[in-house]
Amino acid sequence: MTIFAKTSTLAGAILALGLTAGITFAGEKWDMPLAYSATNYHSENAAAFAKAVTERTNGDLEIVTHPSGSLFKGNEIFGAVRRGLAPIGERLISALGNEDAIFEIDALPFLASSFEASKKLYDASKPAVEKVLDEKGLMLLYAVPWPPQGLYANKPINAASDMQGLKFRAYNAATSRLAELMGAVPTKIEAAELSQAFATGVAQSMISSGSTGYDRKIWEHVKYWYDVNGWLPKNMVIVNKKAWAGLDEATQMIVLEEAAKAEANGWAKAQELSNWYAEQLKKNGMVVEGPSPALKTDFEKIGATMTEEWLKRTGDTGKAVIDSYKKM
Numbered sequence: 001m002t003i004f005a006k007t008s009t010l011a012g013a014i015l016a017l018g019l020t021a022g023i024t025f026a027g028e029k030w031d032m033p034l035a036y037s038a039t040n041y042h043s044e045n046a047a048a049f050a051k052a053v054t055e056r057t058n059g060d061l062e063i064v065t066h067p068s069g070s071l072f073k074g075n076e077i078f079g080a081v082r083r084g085l086a087p088i089g090e091r092l093i094s095a096l097g098n099e100d101a102i103f104e105i106d107a108l109p110f111l112a113s114s115f116e117a118s119k120k121l122y123d124a125s126k127p128a129v130e131k132v133l134d135e136k137g138l139m140l141l142y143a144v145p146w147p148p149q150g151l152y153a154n155k156p157i158n159a160a161s162d163m164q165g166l167k168f169r170a171y172n173a174a175t176s177r178l179a180e181l182m183g184a185v186p187t188k189i190e191a192a193e194l195s196q197a198f199a200t201g202v203a204q205s206m207i208s209s210g211s212t213g214y215d216r217k218i219w220e221h222v223k224y225w226y227d228v229n230g231w232l233p234k235n236m237v238i239v240n241k242k243a244w245a246g247l248d249e250a251t252q253m254i255v256l257e258e259a260a261k262a263e264a265n266g267w268a269k270a271q272e273l274s275n276w277y278a279e280q281l282k283k284n285g286m287v288v289e290g291p292s293p294a295l296k297t298d299f300e301k302i303g304a305t306m307t308e309e310w311l312k313r314t315g316d317t318g319k320a321v322i323d324s325y326k327k328m
Ligand code: PCA
Pocket: 092, 146, 147, 149, 171, 190, 191, 207, 208, 209, 210, 211, 212, 233
């Protein structure tokens, strides 16, 4: 007994020493919370970015990703990075409408509904997004889109009126508003909790990409996906400016270079996987179709209403971004 106790104390002491030594000599460790599953391309891209930074700085800056909302839940990540609880993290831009309405530009239906248009919208909105981030003590590292958004439902939907009363899983204020305009009943649920929500009947429909449907094996719960091609919201990786200032210049350069690579790789991957995801939904028994003309018209009307509402909230800033996007 005594010997065991002594040994374990000794082992503990050695371990503690090792850990301290590790922290002292191996440089800084940045935990990077992510909201989406480890196998999703956003998370894989972030993990590749983290690995590249860690290797190129020889461990002076070690970045460790935490997918699936395991460190902070999706809706906590922005606040955590802002308060410095995590130095870096990834968040869906359009879910930050409460922080600033400009972030919702990413989920205005039919404003930008292809990868090409979405890239233009990114370029047009980036200065405004970066300005707001800067005011909040944050910096943008990179942003990557989700594939085009479509309508998932547990029954055929031929017009917006078929959505009347359906429980709708929303991922931001814009999708909640869209649900309301269709007569559906929205509840905000993070992707990590999606399967549970559909399994228990808390959700019967949602708008999201084929990517999230695939990740969450949505075919176990709903049969229909209408590829309405509404918009392509983006995730962004942000860093706390105080944490950033703590890095030496050479390390900052490496992070920026790897962020640029991650952005390019992420856009390419999203595009490459877009059709593949739709095929997987089909292979697993789902009906994957374009929207009926009536549904398309309904969505376009709703999109126009939402853009108008958004312009009222963002005023000149929003208008300037839309104008510069339209000129591109
Ligand atoms: N997937 C994320 C956001 C957009 C998307 O395609 C989600 O459903 O939470």
